[in-house]
Amino acid sequence: FSGMEIAFVSKNRLKLEIDRKQSGLLDFVAKVFERHPGQYITSILVGNNIVNIAIASVGTILFVRRFGEDLGSSLSTAVVTVVVLFFGEVTPKSLAKESPEKMAMWSAPLLRVLLVILTPVNRIFSGWKALLSRIFQVGEDRKLTQEELLLLVDEVERDGGIDSQERELVRNAIEFNDLTAEDILT
Numbered sequence: 001f002s003g004m005e006i007a008f009v010s011k012n013r014l015k016l017e018i019d020r021k022q023s024g025l026l027d028f029v030a031k032v033f034e035r036h037p038g039q040y041i042t043s044i045l046v047g048n049n050i051v052n053i054a055i056a057s058v059g060t061i062l063f064v065r066r067f068g069e070d071l072g073s074s075l076s077t078a079v080v081t082v083v084v085l086f087f088g089e090v091t092p093k094s095l096a097k098e099s100p101e102k103m104a105m106w107s108a109p110l111l112r113v114l115l116v117i118l119t120p121v122n123r124i125f126s127g128w129k130a131l132l133s134r135i136f137q138v139g140e141d142r143k144l145t146q147e148e149l150l151l152l153v154d155e156v157e158r159d160g161g162i163d164s165q166e167r168e169l170v171r172n173a174i175e176f177n178d179l180t181a182e183d184i185l186t
Contacts, residue, residue, distance in 0.1 A: 001048035003092030004111055007103035008040065010096065038129060039122040043114045046121055052088065056080050149174055 059080040064072035096103040115122075144152075150171060157167040 001044050001051060001092075002089050003096040003103050004107040005041075005044045005048075006093045006096035007100040007107060010100040036122075038126055039115060039118075040111075042122050042125045043111070043118045046118055047114050048088075052084055055084060055088070059083075146174060 056076075060073060060076040063076035063079070066072060067075055092103075153162075153167055153170050153174070156162050157164060162170070
């Protein structure tokens with residue numbers, strides 16, 4: 001679940017569009033991610049918590065049975081913490097960050113099932129979010145600013161998507177309205 005979260009957040013949007021055309025499942029998940037990010041995040045968080053709590057519960061039972069209540073609960077806490085951090089958080093997030101496209105493709109079927117199963121939970125959390133937004137009068141401005149767009153162009157060049165000449169051309173087009181007619185005249 002941790003890897004899924006990072007995969008879709010880190011995934012290059014252009015590569016996602018190309019991959020979506022090749023995979024119906026990925027297309028479904030990508031549409032949910034774009035149109036209903038709250039459902040996606042809620043499903044991931046619920047799934048992650050279910051797994052982590054189940055591992056902690058099973059670990060405690062096994063260690064207490066084997067080593068007794070005091071030692072078993074202490075050992076369980078230590079071992080489960082290391083296992084969850086290593087195998088449930090750090091490793092999947094690192095792999096997903098390194099190769100978000102592969103992780104997204106691999107996790108799309110599981111995420112689709114999860115989204116369907118957790119539909120009632122997602123509706124409850126959506127209602128809760130709407131209530132909190134009204135109470136705290138949260139308004140989100142999701143427009144991309146010119147500065148953010150220019151940073152995005154720089155990032156695409158750093159990632160090798162465009163060369164420096166193409167970067168300059170795009171930057172000049174974005175900044176064009178900042179020029180006066182006198183600046184443009186040769």
